[in-house]
Amino acid sequence: MRLRSLAAFFAVAVAASAVALTLSFAAPPLGGDVPAAEALPAPEFQNIDAWLNTQPLKLSELRGKVVLVDFWTYTCINCLNHLPYVKDWNAKYKDQGLVVVGVHTPEFAFEKSTKNVQDAVQRLQIKHAVAQDNSYGTWKAFKNQYWPAVYLIDRQGKVVYSHFGEGSYGTTEKKIQALLSEPSTAGS
Template identity: 65%
Template structure:
């Protein structure tokens, strides 16, 4: 009974700390689904990306917290792309004007983003990940399983260490 209570307490702490039961470590990575448009890339699938480490970055171009993370994501993309990291930005709009492809393209150009960006206007991929946050990082291992998550700003060194660890496997 005591063991069961401890497990329940730990589960409650985890759910409270992340805010919901988002895609969990060791879960298979959900597929990119319902994507209206792919920018900087042809359409990608998780099956195509198997064997690579994938950073899925949920963002929107007017979110100040997302804007603060972009330099880190760009740096990781440049530093690790030749070692097997693929960054996929999933642009999920908060406001109606963020759904316009021209606005997203202008933001990509303004921020100097060169990695693939999936325009998730209908929140289909967002929902597949049970995501609730901008920004949100999901690191996928070479076997296609979620290995690490982080929501919001910060923990850049921890996230980069997770990227390095997964690339070394």
């Protein structure tokens, strides 16, 4: 009887350890600053169904600019709470070299309609570029998992900061300001 109890305890302990180990490797990144040595080139926008408020954009053509990529969807309350900050950053910093691209990645089937996205962009008075990512091509390229999610790309085209969910608006804005104050080395 004791041997069975000991074996059962051992089996549960091994299973719990395996689950904990699996979760630690599967845990998503927490966001924040990326050390310069670890910053990776930003992936290109992929499989975009439609571009709103702009002609099609390529990140490779935005070198020399600071780019804010914002994953959102128009029915997400967290995205709607986050949106005024994104719109404000676009208005305040676009003339200093910030390019804001909202990547609308739908959570629900009705959000795949370009007309519905256009109506939301108009209703929400969004002036920055919006990429409609129905197939999750850009979402997957960024290995994104959240709405809203912000990625900041420096003038050299590397992802140097990310934030997931609401909040950290002051930290994000300070990072935007710091990136804009760095000299452009595009073309060199």
